[in-house]
Amino acid sequence: GQNIDQPTEMTATEGAIVQINCTYQTSGFNGLFWYQQHAGEAPTFLSYNVLDGLEEKGRFSSFLSRSKGYSYLLLKELQMKDSASYLCAVLDSNYQLIWGAGTKLIIKP
Amino acid sequence: GAVVSQHPSWVICKSGTSVKIECRSLDFQATTMFWYRQFPKQSLMLMATSNEGSKATYEQGVEKDKFLINHASLTLSTLTVTSAHPEDSSFYICSARWPWETGGILGEDVNQPQHFGDGTRLSIL
Numbered sequence: 001g002q003n004i005d006q007p008t009e010m011t012a013t014e015g016a017i018v019q020i021n022c023t024y025q026t027s028g029f030n031g032l033f034w035y036q037q038h039a040g041e042a043p044t045f046l047s048y049n050v051l052d053g054l055e056e057k058g059r060f061s062s063f064l065s066r067s068k069g070y071s072y073l074l075l076k077e078l079q080m081k082d083s084a085s086y087l088c089a090v091l092d093s094n095y096q097l098i099w100g101a102g103t104k105l106i107i108k109p
Numbered sequence: 110g111a112v113v114s115q116h117p118s119w120v121i122c123k124s125g126t127s128v129k130i131e132c133r134s135l136d137f138q139a140t141t142m143f144w145y146r147q148f149p150k151q152s153l154m155l156m157a158t159s160n161e162g163s164k165a166t167y168e169q170g171v172e173k174d175k176f177l178i179n180h181a182s183l184t185l186s187t188l189t190v191t192s193a194h195p196e197d198s199s200f201y202i203c204s205a206r207w208p209w210e211t212g213g214i215l216g217e218d219v220n221q222p223q224h225f226g227d228g229t230r231l232s233i234l
Binding site: 033 | 115151152153155200202219220222223224225226227228230
């Protein structure tokens with residue numbers, strides 16, 4: 001079957017750095033997405049990786065290793081507004097989007 | 110700004126009522142839209158893929174006669190929850206992707222991210 005694993009919950013301190021990991025086993029791979037979802041709101045797109053390596057976008061970076069079936073989202077200079085759930089999703093060989101359960105990130109002052 | 114608009118944001122109604130939710134793509138045409146449901150503290154669950162001009166594709170376990178989907182135009186898809194009951198109370202979200210176009214033919218760019226509407230919180234009493 002298809003499976004995406006993320007930690008359920010993480011806690012970090014304002015101003016610090018946090019890395020949210022995502023491992024996947026899917027039937028084929030056509031890209032990996034990260035989304036941010038604040039409580040009670042719809043997800044918003046953060047990043048897309050299809051090739052190995054690091055993609056940097058401001059305070060957020062996303063890394064992909066296809067051979068390891070692994071990605072991480074790196075958040076720097078954490079702000080209170082970064083408290084949210086972070087969803088990892090993989091596009092499989094049929095271009096179906098397989099969603100992880102999400103990681104709830106709690107930022108403490 | 111928003112690229113997908115969803116309406117209404119909140120619905121509270123009595124059991125047995127049918128509820129229609131609209132999803133519109135703004136400034137682009139979407140041959141495909143997606144309907145998700147999300148229960149509290151759970152991840153997104155794809156209910157169905159809405160295809161313009163043809164029948165929707167439903168995920169396993171989703172009753173197509175209960176969740177009616179109509180994609181009558183390239184900018185509008187609707188989800189109607191028929192005879193809603195309290196167990197249908199959930200957060201319903203639609204999404205769409207930017208299309209590609211070549212030679213006047215419009216298609217879906219599967220490598221584009223899905224952009225979500227703001228969601229509809231449905232509460233059935």
